[in-house]
Each structure stands twice: as structure tokens, then as C-alpha cells.
Amino acid sequence: MKKIYVINGPNLNRLGKREPEVYGKHTIEDLEKMLFPLGDDFGCTFIFKQSNHEGNIIDWIHEAEDEQAIGVVLNPGAFTHYSYAIRDAVASIRVPVIEVHISNVHSREAFRHTSVISPVTEGQIVGFGFYGYKMAALAFLER
Ligand code: DQA
Numbered sequence: 001m002k003k004i005y006v007i008n009g010p011n012l013n014r015l016g017k018r019e020p021e022v023y024g025k026h027t028i029e030d031l032e033k034m035l036f037p038l039g040d041d042f043g044c045t046f047i048f049k050q051s052n053h054e055g056n057i058i059d060w061i062h063e064a065e066d067e068q069a070i071g072v073v074l075n076p077g078a079f080t081h082y083s084y085a086i087r088d089a090v091a092s093i094r095v096p097v098i099e100v101h102i103s104n105v106h107s108r109e110a111f112r113h114t115s116v117i118s119p120v121t122e123g124q125i126v127g128f129g130f131y132g133y134k135m136a137a138l139a140f141l142e143r
Helices: 028-042 054-066 077-081 084-092 131-141
Strands: 002-008 044-050 071-075 097-101 123-126
Touching: 002 028, 002 054, 002 131, 028 044, 028 131, 044 054, 044 131, 054 071, 054 084, 071 131, 097 131, 123 131
Parallel strands: 002 044, 002 071, 071 097, 097 123
Antiparallel strands: none
């Protein structure tokens, strides 16, 4: 069975409650429910992870490689903008990583315009809400 890791970083456990005008009213459980049918369609298992702690995110990136995942969908939250440790973890694996942001980070505060992660990813999807996660998963599944 193909595996895709979906890793969400800090504060994304608060989706639905957190700044709904920016991130929408749906919860992280809703995100998981949206992706599940793709698993049936493509014979794939999603492994959903969320943490507010940098080290957990790094461990799961390594785990995705050890588990021979076909891809990692990664929303590193604010770590995107400054975590060289997460960047190094992404660079250390052969499994492709797609960076996803619910909001359009490029139309927001200047500090969100920089991603230290994106240069070592396959690509970045921003501004499409939860649909961005589906786009990333399809990019792994339809190739
Ligand atoms: C985010 C954008 C980040 O700048 C922010 O810190 C988040 C969420 C997004 O999905 O739009 O926590 O990654």
C-alpha cells in the first residue's frame, strides 16, 4: 500500500477556531475526512501528523523516508519562515516533499513571504485552503 505523510505544524491543531477569516472554519479532522476518499481511489494510506514541536516534525520527516512513503505533504506553519532544522530534514530524505499553506502567504505580512523550506521541496502550493493538500496528494498519486 502506498503511503503519503501529511504533516501539519504549529497552531494547525486549532484550525476552525484560529483566525477563521484567514484559515476558514473547518477543522483538521475535516481535512483528514476530505483526503480519505483519495486513499480508496488510489490504493493509498494517509498518515496524518500534527505537532506544535519542531523535533516531532523532523522525526516524522525521517519516518516518512524509513516507511518508504511516496510523498510528504508538509505545512510547517510558522516554522516555514525560519526553521533550518526542518529544511535540513527535508533535504536529508529522498522522498519528495510538497509544501502547502492554507493562506496565500505572499499576500500577507512580509515575514511570511520567505520560506526557508521551499528551496529543498518539489514545490509550494499556497492560498487554496484545504484544497491545496488535495492538489499535493494528487501530484504524488497521479504520476
Ligand atoms: C500557514 C502560514 C504561516 O505563515 C502561518 O504561520 C501558519 C499557517 C498557512 O497554512 O497558511 O501557521 O502555514
